Amino acid sequence: MISKRRIGGEMEIHPGGLAPREGDGVWPVFSGKEGIHCDTGRSALALALADWQKKSGDHGRFWAPDYLCHSVGDAAARLGIPVEAYSDRPAMLKSDFPTPGDRDLVLIVHYFGLVNRAALAWLAGHAERRWLVLEDCVQAPYSAGAGEAGDYAIISLRKWWPTPDGAALYSRQTLAAVDLANADEAFVSRRLAAQLLRAAGGSDATFLGWIRDAEALLGSSPPRHCSWIAEGLLGGGDLGAARARRRDNWFALERGVAAHAIMGLAPLFATLAPDEVPLAYPIRITGGRRDDLRSWLAGKGIYCPIHWSLPESASAAAQHLAAEILSLPIDQRYGAGDMDAILECINEFFRGITS
Ligand SMILES: Cc1ncc(COP(=O)(O)O)c(C=O)c1O
Known part of the structure; x- marks a missing residue:
């Protein structure tokens, strides 16, 4: 089954998710x-x-x-x-x-x-x-x-x-005096509002603008307390289910990438150990096509971050990897149909190049 929904990007918060949840x-x-x-x-x-x-x-x-x-x-x-x-x-x-x-x-x-x-x-x-x-x-x-x-x-x-x-x-050792400022209302409210808006299907431009504005505040922000709302949200949650989803999604992409054997695309890692929980599924796109593929996927509603763009001071080898790397989303919001959709869109992109 191919998913039609958007995949990746900032996690949305559904209003129901604000209620206290079960779990440790x-x-x-x-x-x-x-x-x-x-x-x-x-x-x-x-x-x-x-x-x-x-x-x-x-x-x-x-x-x-x-x-x-x-x-x-x-x-x-x-x-x-x-x-x-x-x-x-x-x-x-x-x-x-x-x-x-x-x-x-x-x-x-x-x-x-x-x-x-x-x-x-x-x-x-x-x-x-x-x-x-x-x-x-x-x-x-x-x-x-x-x-x-x-x-x-x-x-x-x-x-x-x-x-x-x-x-x-x-x-490991007792920390010397820790100085934390209060949570920043401007940062927390913007991000929370953006995440609620995304869940409600609101305007992308507004949602992305609020996220950008919030992140810009971090450039001059001192270390702060975790917000009340984040303590509540992170005080519950199903870690076991998230772990299983992320791993399943990783292996679905790993199998798909191996099966399609696309020239110019390679997984970054050969294995995932049984007790590792992945953040994303990183691939390398050679031939200078990474940014084109990323834009193509964004056009299909699949948003892939780059971890990371590096400063010029980084070594040539590090820069080389940074220019080719792309992180495919595999988080707990998604399942097998979404992984199929990602693979299908990637295949379509490469078919367009070779045809
Ligand atoms: C490896 C690593 N360390 C530290 C950070 C900083 O985390 P934050 O964005 O929450 O400040 C990031 C952010 O992406 C990261 O990827």
Whole structure:
């Protein structure tokens, strides 16, 4: 069955979803770590960086992979912290991890819901380290093994659930004084209104404009508390069902991509482990056709993000991947018919090229 509905993009909030729900909540737990809720992933990162600065006496260096969401570099820059890049990216065969000094902080990223096993193996080889490790689990809050080995872990549940905000910092040691501003009404209201409007089938231009306006506020926002509405939305929810849907959808696309064997399209990852929960299904489109395919899919109501456009300072290899990557939506809103629709539209695009 081919789905006719829109696929991907910001998660809509149905008014009925605002009512208190059954369940234990969808905040992950990382053994040996205490969590503190905040509004966004970049706030969680800023809190971790501030804590590390206090503990290191402001003397260490901050290392981060060169394949990274721009918001991470921006958050560091706002604290006046230079980023020392090392080479790591999703599905990289041979990463080039740094040689940190005693007071340094190393960020490792778990990409797309897959555990960064190369980074964890490298870490395991440094059992006696005096430097600290921050695991970015924004894309992998629910995959077993992510968020356990580092001193800090950050998540951002607004990427995973219908909520205007909601993120957290987890720390093995007690955090130095944490300073959180109140939730920003302008940000939360715009996003909530946009998500309600999308659910009601309202105007795309209005909905997208409100989301854009809200995101623009983050450029100058201090770390803030998680909003009341997000605490409510994330206090319930069916994580088991979401996990199963996301995995089923991943494998449906994996099978479809393998069966169609389209020249110029390749999956980024060969496997998904049994205890990993994917964010999206990333593919590589070669031949300079990625942006055309993305526009084609958007024209069919299928919205695929790019994780990520990189600054010119990134290595050539990282830039190369960033120019080819496309994330196909597989989240819990969707099922087999939607995955068929995505595959059918991709096939149609490539048939148009070869015919
Ligand atoms: C890996 C990673 N870390 C951090 C962030 C920042 O999260 P937020 O947008 O909630 O600030 C993002 C955002 O996409 C991300 O992908």
